[in-house]
Amino acid sequence: SQQGEEDPQALSIQEGENATMNCSYKTSINNLQWYRQNSGRGLVHLILIRSNEREKHSGRLRVTLDTSKKSSSLLITASRAADTASYFCATDEVGAQKLVFGQGTRLTINP
């Protein structure tokens, strides 16, 4: 089964609003990463948070990690139409050597 499970599967908001996506996982991890995908093609790395970190910021992105709950959230503030994309979390499991991706959240920003 997929390690990372995103919630919600789809999210539609107005431009300027904040968007929050959640990811849950099952095993111990070294780090958790968020990626963005436009138009079903290549993914772009957004941010990486290590297991000993609780929060990380990058521009309009804020990521939190709660290892006790095995969950992470991605917050995009002041959303723009260009943020419309699918967002995936990926976990680097302890003892494994590959990332495990979730099913993604499809985000639509309405102008």
Added chain:
Amino acid sequence: GAGVSQSPSNKVTEKGKDVELRCDPISGHTALYWYRQSLGQGLEFLIYFQGNSAPDKSGLPSDRFSAERTGGSVSTLTIQRTQQEDSAVYLCASNPLTGNEQFFGPGTRLTVL
């Protein structure tokens, strides 16, 4: 510098034919990954190469799928006797150190008629 490249960008084939998909990773990246993504779905891990180590083939869905990486650089994913359920986007990624961010190519969209 150049990113990860994949070819072809699109491939349409008939059921039963063999196809080869190519990935050129970023120069110097020792790790290379292949994923499959069906329409509207997440990424399904297929195979992983790291340096000269034996590849992790645990994600290959059947023995019709194989991959090789020559000289620690270019990789080819081969699908023999293609089936309609093989239709998907095949993504390749590389990174210089396991566990860090992966750099993705644009993918090959495979359509099996």
